[in-house]
Amino acid sequence: MSEVTKRANSDLSIGAPAGREQRTRAFVDELDDPNMGLLHLAPTRRQTRAAHGAAAALLVIVASLAPFAATPLPRFAAFIPLLNAMILVTDLITAILLFVQFSISRSPALLVLASGYLFTSLIVIPHALTFPGAFSPTGLLGAGVQTTAWIYILWHLGFPAALMIYVLLKDRDYIVRGSIQSAISWCVAIISSLVLGILWITTVGDPFLPRIFLSASQLTPSSSSATMFDLAVSAIALAALWIRRRSVLDLWLMVVACALVGELAITIVRFSLGFYVSRMLSLTTSTVVLIILLAETAGLYTRLARTNMMLRRERDNKLMNVEAVVASISHEVKQPLGTIVMTGSSALRFMGHTPPDHEKARSALNKIVSEGRRASQVFDNIRQLFSRSDLERVPIDANALILGVLDIAHGDLKEHRVTARTELMAESPVVAGHPGQLQEVLLNLIRNAIEAMDGTTVRVLTLGTESRDQEELVVSVIDTGPGIDPEKLDRIFEAFVTTKPRGMGLGLAICRMIIERHGGQLLASSGGNGGALFQIILPFDRKAGFLSARA
Amino acid sequence: MATNSVVHVVEDDQPMRESVVELLEDAGYAVHAYTRAEELLARSTAIDPGCVVSDVRMPGMDGLTLLRRLRASGSELPLILITAHGDVAMAVRAMRAGAVDFLEKPLDAYALLAAIKTALRDHTAGLGIDHPETARRLLQTLTAREYEVFQHLAAGTSNKETAAQLGMTVQTVESHRAHILQKTGAKGLRGLVRLWLSANLPP
Numbered sequence: 085m086s087e088v089t090k091r092a093n094s095d096l097s098i099g100a101p102a103g104r105e106q107r108t109r110a111f112v113d114e115l116d117d118p119n120m121g122l123l124h125l126a127p128t129r130r131q132t133r134a135a136h137g138a139a140a141a142l143l144v145i146v147a148s149l150a151p152f153a154a155t156p157l158p159r160f161a162a163f164i165p166l167l168n169a170m171i172l173v174t175d176l177i178t179a180i181l182l183f184v185q186f187s188i189s190r191s192p193a194l195l196v197l198a199s200g201y202l203f204t205s206l207i208v209i210p211h212a213l214t215f216p217g218a219f220s221p222t223g224l225l226g227a228g229v230q231t232t233a234w235i236y237i238l239w240h241l242g243f244p245a246a247l248m249i250y251v252l253l254k255d256r257d258y259i260v261r262g263s264i265q266s267a268i269s270w271c272v273a274i275i276s277s278l279v280l281g282i283l284w285i286t287t288v289g290d291p292f293l294p295r296i297f298l299s300a301s302q303l304t305p306s307s308s309s310a311t312m313f314d315l316a317v318s319a320i321a322l323a324a325l326w327i328r329r330r331s332v333l334d335l336w337l338m339v340v341a342c343a344l345v346g347e348l349a350i351t352i353v354r355f356s357l358g359f360y361v362s363r364m365l366s367l368t369t370s371t372v373v374l375i376i377l378l379a380e381t382a383g384l385y386t387r388l389a390r391t392n393m394m395l396r397r398e399r400d401n402k403l404m405n406v407e408a409v410v411a412s413i414s415h416e417v418k419q420p421l422g423t424i425v426m427t428g429s430s431a432l433r434f435m436g437h438t439p440p441d442h443e444k445a446r447s448a449l450n451k452i453v454s455e456g457r458r459a460s461q462v463f464d465n466i467r468q469l470f471s472r473s474d475l476e477r478v479p480i481d482a483n484a485l486i487l488g489v490l491d492i493a494h495g496d497l498k499e500h501r502v503t504a505r506t507e508l509m510a511e512s513p514v515v516a517g518h519p520g521q522l523q524e525v526l527l528n529l530i531r532n533a534i535e536a537m538d539g540t541t542v543r544v545l546t547l548g549t550e551s552r553d554q555e556e557l558v559v560s561v562i563d564t565g566p567g568i569d570p571e572k573l574d575r576i577f578e579a580f581v582t583t584k585p586r587g588m589g590l591g592l593a594i595c596r597m598i599i600e601r602h603g604g605q606l607l608a609s610s611g612g613n614g615g616a617l618f619q620i621i622l623p624f625d626r627k628a629g630f631l632s633a634r635a
Numbered sequence: 636m637a638t639n640s641v642v643h644v645v646e647d648d649q650p651m652r653e654s655v656v657e658l659l660e661d662a663g664y665a666v667h668a669y670t671r672a673e674e675l676l677a678r679s680t681a682i683d684p685g686c687v688v689s690d691v692r693m694p695g696m697d698g699l700t701l702l703r704r705l706r707a708s709g710s711e712l713p714l715i716l717i718t719a720h721g722d723v724a725m726a727v728r729a730m731r732a733g734a735v736d737f738l739e740k741p742l743d744a745y746a747l748l749a750a751i752k753t754a755l756r757d758h759t760a761g762l763g764i765d766h767p768e769t770a771r772r773l774l775q776t777l778t779a780r781e782y783e784v785f786q787h788l789a790a791g792t793s794n795k796e797t798a799a800q801l802g803m804t805v806q807t808v809e810s811h812r813a814h815i816l817q818k819t820g821a822k823g824l825r826g827l828v829r830l831w832l833s834a835n836l837p838p
Binding site for chain 1: 648650651653654655657658661671673694695719740741742743744745747
């Protein structure tokens with residue numbers, strides 16, 4: 085995953101069509117991967133620092149307040165109902181988001197964690213209702229003196245237990261099969277019955293449970309052993325998380341476990357400083373994961389929207405390419421076909437003369453035959469160009485390729501009185517590619533240039549190679565023709581620009597397609613001297629060792 | 636058939652150019668051939684009277700620009716444009732820019748000779764269009780809906796686009812088109828454009 089991410093990032097600066105494609109691919113891979121996201125994403129250094137900072141802050145707060153924990157503070161009756169209402173909402177949302185994450189990854193660990201949060205969000209209801217002095221002096225639902233305290237103890241046993249089961253399950257490859265809906269429904273049913281069961285035991289069974297409170301504000305010694313047990317379970321969960329920590333979620337669950345340990349360490353008789361602080365910490369445990377989940381969801385949404393946009397743009401580009409290629413091929417074929425129709429009908433006319441002009445008819449028929457061959461040649465050339473050998477990439481010395489192409493075009497250049505110059509880089513720039521295709525692209529650009537300069541007096545063709553940031557090779561083809569009409573610049577690769585009197589002109593659309601298939605770009609602009617400037621940008625072939633790369 | 640009129644042929648594709656030259660010479664015309672529109676314009680002050688046959692799509696200057704340059708330089712030389720098949724918009728632009736005719740590819744010898752003959756005969760009549768009064772009278776026979784369709788088609792809108800713009804099916808447009816052609820006696824799209832230009836209707 086990190087490999088993919090890295091590649092995606094490095095491509096950002098290029099902005100080449102091929103780069104864009106790779107980048108889109110990376111995002112798509114990321115989205116396709118069901119294991120992506122919270123459960124498997126390794127935290128960045130910044131996330132780790134933030135989590136460590138949060139844990140340290142919690143410890144400092146707990147440690148600095150511990151000596152004064154027993155200090156009595158004013159009794160604020162609405163505190164527990166208020167706090168529990170907040171925990172109810174945040175934990176319920178957290179549980180729902182975790183269930184959603186589970187439905188994507190089908191990881192049983194997430195199902196357990198979601199159930200843990202659901203448990204907390206539900207158990208705070210009886211806790212608030214039975215809290216003495218909150219809704220009635222002795223608590224609702226027939227609460228006894230011990231009821232609320234036992235609910236608290238079981239609450240703080242259940243949640244770290246869920247954390248521990250999460251740790252045990254999280255790195256297994258095991259996934260939940262079958263219906264996601266029924267898995268979630270089962271969990272909700274089990275947790276709800278568990279909470280109802282706890283409520284029943286703690287109310288009806290109140291007289292039989294070990295004593296924790298002597299009265300509403302006096303604790304028995306066994307109270308501290310019960311919280312100590314919870315504290316031990318939480319500490320084990322924290323240690324387990326520390327040992328098996330891997331993902332962003334693990335990291336923040338550790339912060340949650342820290343808050344839990346702190347809460348249990350500082351909790352003491354009601355309405356003391358320790359009591360208030362510890363309950364605030366329990367709010368922390370419920371909000372941390374919610375914030376992380378929300379951030380994750382927002383990030384995922386952003387990535388999804390961006391990927392969607394990229395895919396659409398890429399598809400449009402591809403359609404445009406296909407259209408342009410079809411247009412250029414049909415234009416190429418229509419030319420000889422048009423000549424065949426004209427010449428054939430002329431031949432009929434020559435035969436209709438009295439007496440029939442056999443000589444003219446024969447020459448017309450000969451022309452039809454050769455034009456038919458020309459049309460067929462168009463297809464042969466295209467087939468040859470895009471045959472299976474298309475996939476073979478060999479290291480090519482771009483300088484040598486240019487000199488070779490100039491050799492081929494020598495006759496054309498001489499005939500049109502064009503002076504050819506080269507400005508090649510001293511080192512041999514090596515690119516990976518299909519020599520035949522790249523040669524065809526260069527020939528095509530040269531023929532375009534020759535044609536463009538037909539009407540001008542100064543006819544100089546300049547071919548150059550240069551390195552850009554040691555990353556890419558820029559091959560430039562510059563002519564001294566009239567340049568490209570700025571209005572047509574945008575469309576130059578769409579329409580078929582010209583047909584060639586000899587041989588087959590590929591058209592700029594196909595040229596661009598070839599270059600893009602090489603992971604490069606073909607750009608057209610008006611050069612500084614008024615003529616046209618075409619640039620082929622290709623990545624260097626690192627494997628073959630670009631000679632100047634480290635020079 | 637021999638005349639002393641000169642036909643100027645502008646065609647970038649060599650085999651096609653040779654064929655056209657051979658055909659026209661056989662038909663008795665004096666022919667000047669050019670590979671690019673610029674070559675013809677370069678001798679614009681001394682262009683022999685006759686007519687021009689030019690492809691629309693060419694490297695360098697296209698046929699439509701050639702036509703506009705010729706008109707701008709005051710030349711009334713009749714010009715026949717060769718367009719790609721189905722490029723209705725281009726054909727309409729050509730007619731409005733003052734082309735005497737447009738021919739669709741693939742082009743055969745008989746169509747070309749007939750167009751040249753008409754162009755040389757009619758070129759004194761400017762665009763070779765009918766009398767405005769006649770055109771208007773013909774158009775008055777159309778129903779309101781047919782007239783709407785006529786306006787779209789004559790402006791170079793395709794059947795499909797016309798259908799979409801007027802909220803009808805392509806079949807309906809085609810049936811309207813058939814009625815319009817029948818009522819006005821126009822020959823195809825060329826006739827419709829000519830009729831439209833003649834009636835001098837607002838676009």
